Amino acid sequence: MSVWVNDWPRQAACKTSNPGELYISELELTPDKAVCTGCSVRMECLADALDNRVTFGVWGGMTERERRNLLHRRRTVTSWANLLRHARLEYERSVGERPGPDFDEDFEMLFREWFVRLVGFLIRGGARQPDAEDSVQSAFVELAGVWDSVSERTAWLRTVAYRKWKRMLHKTRKDDLVFCLPEDPAKDATNDVVGQSQIIQLLRQLPPMQQAVMAFEFDGCSPAETAEVMGVPAVNVRQNLRRARSNLAQLIKEGGML
Numbered sequence: 001m002s003v004w005v006n007d008w009p010r011q012a013a014c015k016t017s018n019p020g021e022l023y024i025s026e027l028e029l030t031p032d033k034a035v036c037t038g039c040s041v042r043m044e045c046l047a048d049a050l051d052n053r054v055t056f057g058v059w060g061g062m063t064e065r066e067r068r069n070l071l072h073r074r075r076t077v078t079s080w081a082n083l084l085r086h087a088r089l090e091y092e093r094s095v096g097e098r099p100g101p102d103f104d105e106d107f108e109m110l111f112r113e114w115f116v117r118l119v120g121f122l123i124r125g126g127a128r129q130p131d132a133e134d135s136v137q138s139a140f141v142e143l144a145g146v147w148d149s150v151s152e153r154t155a156w157l158r159t160v161a162y163r164k165w166k167r168m169l170h171k172t173r174k175d176d177l178v179f180c181l182p183e184d185p186a187k188d189a190t191n192d193v194v195g196q197s198q199i200i201q202l203l204r205q206l207p208p209m210q211q212a213v214m215a216f217e218f219d220g221c222s223p224a225e226t227a228e229v230m231g232v233p234a235v236n237v238r239q240n241l242r243r244a245r246s247n248l249a250q251l252i253k254e255g256g257m258l
Contacts, residue, residue, distance in 0.1 A: 004044060004081070004085045005040075005041050005044050006044075008041035008044035008045055008048070009045075011041045012039060012041055012045060013035050013036065013040070014035045014036070014039070036060065036061035039061075042060050042061055042105075043060060043084045043085075044060075044081075045059050045060040046059055046060020046061065046062060046067075046080070046084070046108075047060070047080040047081040047083075047084045047085075048060075048081070049062070049067060050067060050070070050071060050077075050080040051079060051080050051081055053071070054067070055068075061105070061108065062108075066112070070112065073116055074115070074133070076130060076133055076134075077137075083141070086141060087107070087140065087141050087144035107140075107143075107144060107147070110140075110153060110154075111140055114154055114157060115136055115137075115140070118132075118139070118157060118158060118161050119132045119133055119136050120132075121158065121161075121162075121218075121219050122135060122136065122161060122162065122165050122215070123200060124199070124200060124203055124211075124214070124215040124218055124219075125165075125211060125212045125215035125216075126203075126204065126211045126212060126215075127165050127169075131165055131168055131169070132161075132165065134164075134168070135161045135162075135164040135165040135168060136157070136161045138161075138164050139157050139160040139161040139164060140157065142160060143156065143157060143160070155225075158219065158221075158229070159229045162229055162230075163229070199218075202251055202252070203215070203248075205251055206247055206248070209236075209240050210240045210241075210243055210244035210247065211244070212230065213226055213230075213237050213240045213244060214241070214244045214248075216229070216230075216237075217241060217244075223237040223238045223241065
């Protein structure tokens, strides 16, 4: 099992490279990230740059702009080193060996492409932004441990993130998701653009079950897929979809689109 390298610069693939190719501002030139591919300490480098808010150059295969966007989306992360170290350890425990360079690159690409989209999916289903982010982050960490055994990773992440959020919801509320009343959208303090969109405000006026099935509908899931994830009969999903569409049409007709 590998050890997280604290003195990672000595092992970095770029240590003999021309600094001008990597440690520059994106305003001056598009940097070359090819040297980061296959670097044995790429994750340590990226975590260091994220935790220390480095504002120039390529670190861990990410440019200044990419890191800035990631930090903006994941404001609740207190230690990127801990997060990425834990993800790597979970993966290693599952396969019994150190992940190769492809794992780091593929995991990072999947995280960057799907984290915000999955958070938005949970928010559409009724989650508060902090709960949605925690659930999706936990799902990614869990995925790292079963990476090679999962073929449909985005569908897997959606399922696991939803179920983690639902368990979190049940810990904080006495009523089941199907029966509790929707929260007043005015009380939601989310600053995320997704949480402020017009469709979110409409969905939050639906009963929770209808809101949840519509979130899956917007994410491209069939009633059968939704039923499997939610653990309810498909007929219930279809019934709630019909009711949700009818209620949404009525809300729009009455001027519910804010």
